[in-house]
Amino acid sequence: MPESLSNVDSSSQEYKKARRLHLKATRHKNEDHNWTSFRTVEKKFKARFPPPDLSNVLDLATLNPAKTNEVQGGVWTGRSDTVEYREIVLAGHATKGYTVSQIPGLVILPSFLSSEQQQDLVKWSLSEQARSPNETNLDTHYVLPSEGIWANWLCCRNDPSKDILIYPKALVTTSNPVLPGPRQLVENTPANPHNFSALASIPKPPQVPSPNVQAVFSSTLIPKLRWANIGWYYHWGTKQYDFAQGKAPIHDRVKNLCKGVVESIDWGQIFSDVQPDWGDGEPDWRTWRDTYEPDAGIVNFYQGRDTLMAHVDRSEVCATSPLVSISLGNAAIFLIGGLTRDTEPIPIMLRSGDVVIMAGPWCRRAYHGIPRILEGTLPSHLQSEEPKWQPYKDYMQSTRININVRQVFPKGFNPVMG
Numbered sequence: 125m126p127e128s129l130s131n132v133d134s135s136s137q138e139y140k141k142a143r144r145l146h147l148k149a150t151r152h153k154n155e156d157h158n159w160t161s162f163r164t165v166e167k168k169f170k171a172r173f174p175p176p177d178l179s180n181v182l183d184l185a186t187l188n189p190a191k192t193n194e195v196q197g198g199v200w201t202g203r204s205d206t207v208e209y210r211e212i213v214l215a216g217h218a219t220k221g222y223t224v225s226q227i228p229g230l231v232i233l234p235s236f237l238s239s240e241q242q243q244d245l246v247k248w249s250l251s252e253q254a255r256s257p258n259e260t261n262l263d264t265h266y267v268l269p270s271e272g273i274w275a276n277w278l279c280c281r282n283d284p285s286k287d288i289l290i291y292p293k294a295l296v297t298t299s300n301p302v303l304p305g306p307r308q309l310v311e312n313t314p315a316n317p318h319n320f321s322a323l324a325s326i327p328k329p330p331q332v333p334s335p336n337v338q339a340v341f342s343s344t345l346i347p348k349l350r351w352a353n354i355g356w357y358y359h360w361g362t363k364q365y366d367f368a369q370g371k372a373p374i375h376d377r378v379k380n381l382c383k384g385v386v387e388s389i390d391w392g393q394i395f396s397d398v399q400p401d402w403g404d405g406e407p408d409w410r411t412w413r414d415t416y417e418p419d420a421g422i423v424n425f426y427q428g429r430d431t432l433m434a435h436v437d438r439s440e441v442c443a444t445s446p447l448v449s450i451s452l453g454n455a456a457i458f459l460i461g462g463l464t465r466d467t468e469p470i471p472i473m474l475r476s477g478d479v480v481i482m483a484g485p486w487c488r489r490a491y492h493g494i495p496r497i498l499e500g501t502l503p504s505h506l507q508s509e510e511p512k513w514q515p516y517k518d519y520m521q522s523t524r525i526n527i528n529v530r531q532v533f534p535k536g537f538n539p540v541m542g
């Protein structure tokens with residue numbers, strides 16, 4: 125058994141069941157799959173049996189003495205010496221940053237957020253962001269309560285007499301074919317300043333509500349929440365922003381946090397020894413302190429077995445501007461590779477409170493994804509017994525939240541006015 129899995133109990137019923145299922149599922153394993161390098165690594169981390177070996181996973185928490193309990197208390201631990209990286213100093217911040225030589229423009233800030241900030245962002249994601257005027261995956265199929273699905277659930281959790289049924293949209297609109305679930309794999313044209321008005325004019329038909337869903341209580345819907353948009357609305361069918369829908373406000377809490385992250389990094393240090401090809405344009409990192417202004421994003425809500433397949437986020441006109449990605453709750457394996465799926469990705473452990481920044485032309489075009497949420501990794505500070513935290517604690521037991529914030533347009537540019 126690999127060193128990193130020495131805590132797995134191979135005599136347990138659960139392990140034996142996983143082994144039985146694995147043997148059944150791999151009866152035809154000698155067949156030639158023709159997978160890309162990315163797909164092969166994804167498959168490895170997704171596997172329930174044998175559980176993945178994390179000895180090649182970059183886990184920067186192992187460098188931090190303050191994280192010893194969290195790291196050693198869990199089954200899942202990676203290592204700090206799997207790839208070449210450089211430590212960077214963050215202006216005005218006590219924690220450290222790291223840049224990985226193999227992925228120019230990737231910056232990892234382990235434990236950047238305090239326990240209080242993590243709790244606040246979990247609350248914000250559920251109670252403020254996953255409700256109108258923002259869109260969620262549930263809006264396609266359900267007429268959601270105006271106070272939001274989370275507030276509705278909090279209220280009837282203590283008083284079942286307040287439980288109201290949430291009705292399917294198909295009952296109130298004309299019904300049509302059922303669409304596949306969220307985050308379908310659609311190859312889209314990368315946006316840039318020259319083609320964005322052509323992309324903006326591609327028809328963006330509304331998602332069709334399923335005629336097969338039933339009226340339900342909010343407790344049934346909460347575990348089905350998968351995403352909520354931030355700022356500009358995203359059209360999943362075409363994988364382009366739908367500017368005609370306008371823009372939901374982007375909360376100061378998140379905007380200021382992301383601006384603080386970008387300002388704390390000395391980008392000269394990041395791009396001093398690696399010079400990715402900036403194409404026709406000048407390297408714009410010199411101006412990010414003034415020009416970085418997030419205007420879109422998504423909050424991803426992952427349940428235990430959810431994954432996010434290899435993809436590139438290329439719908440933003442600002443193709444090099446930093447993308448700031450915040451991890452909360454259970455830990456995950458993040459894979460990041462190269463400009464095609466044929467580059468073998470490097471696996472990185474992301475824990476609650478970590479922030480990742482993908483910046484510059486190379487990193488912003490690198491394939492990345494989440495093949496695995498690591499069960500049982502909710503840190504103790506998110507398991508507080510404080511009464512008001514109880515609903516969040518319960519929900520977070522099996523959840524990872526990722527707040528993924530982007531800049532679509534140069535600061536001050538309005539696509540409607542031009």
Ligand SMILES: O=C(O)CCC(=O)C(=O)O
Pocket residue numbers: 422424432437449458474492493494526528
């Ligand atoms: O969950 C993550 O850490 C990454 C999410 C992501 O890549 C995305 O939302 O585009």
Ligand SMILES: [Fe+2]
Pocket residue numbers: 435436437492
């Ligand atoms: Fe992404």
